[in-house]
Amino acid sequence: MNRLTKGLSCLAVFATVMVGSFVTPFSAHAAGMDVKIQINDSLVHFPDAQPYLDANQSTQVPIRFVTEQLGYSLDWKKEGDQVQVTLNNDKHSITLTSGQNEAQIDNQQVEMDTHAEYQNGRVYVPLRFITQASDIPVHWDSSSKLAILNKDGNYHPPDYEQFQATVYSSDPSENGGYGAYDYMGNPLKLGTVAVDPSVIPLGSKLYIEGYDFNGLPTGGMYVYATDTGGSVKGNHVDIYMPGSKDALQKFGVQTIKVYRLPN
Template identity: 65%
Template structure:
């Protein structure tokens, strides 16, 4: 749906909190290899959505949000230090004058060597220790709110109230057909090959190169639940709060996508 696409598009550019716990080292996926990451439960720090590249938050049996600790604490600005002993890693986070020790599967924890009981225990899954977000926020003294409509936990690290950081956009779909791409075929405005996760935007609304998380669409040619996307394409008909989503397939087949309302979150690197 990007008819009358610009012909020059292809030439545009080929106090200290110390937390000790058992956890395995985190790994990161590079851009354009992790576009299909699902984020059923999401975490926002102030106005920024936290990206979890390879281990996602989830609601446990007690309806508590469990999060991979490292990604949240880095977003909160903690200095992270860790050392591996055997198959265990001791992680230290500097931001106040407390020492918190957590063990996966146990509700008992230590804060400055004083025992406390958690409402729900940390969990070890797929090589990661997940920590109850509420416990982490309470220990650090950071207010937290829950937006049930988007399954979004918002940490107010600055003490201010923050609304869910997404906007509702109209979305359409386009293919690699040259008639939808200014005659150039399977390349975006920045010269990248079109792939799942490529979206066309109005650069005055979403700057080119912005990393996004989008959800709310319904189409079996896209990742279920939601996906990481990159604003690397434009189109003469893409104006205002509208996004065109690239989907592999024929121009005719993609007409069934129609026009759908989606939620769009901007992700910082």
């Protein structure tokens, strides 16, 4: 997509970067999530371990990122290949052990239809068990594979917006004649998107899905809104992609879903 001049402020940022490098807080090329988790109105960000469906088709979630947002403190201990996890809040105490279908809720033993798992240094717990033990209603949005945890007891719709998406390259003609840097001075890379700052503030973390183009992560990806463009207005996201300007024109204009993540 042809992008207009980024402006004198971009030139100033670019000059600053030549003196001291600015790096985005994470490398935003993570592949799509099998399942997404929303608590009330906010999508949960999983920086390095994603939810997934286990062999029983139960949603397994990295324990810390979800339970802390549900108000639980977490203690765990590892014995051999097993990890025992205890969750506590002002209402419940829950204990699970990886690989075991038995758990305890407030010192009462219960059976689960699946079990917690320990993989690559992360403990995953069955989302359904945690929400049922915590009396939290869950709404499933099948079109987005999104589990919405209504922690406050109220209904919350899926927290995404529909945007028009295009792609751009590092060709100077698409970057106002400047080099391959975004508005904030970072080198352009997969995970960079240009936005209208009046709609999405610069520096925002996002999760996008719904595009269809070879070279972009299958399913969806985390991105940072660190670029702008004169023709990027309203509900429009311009996705940076490595490749030639001519090859990327095949992307055209696509409708995608954009989730905003807490900074």
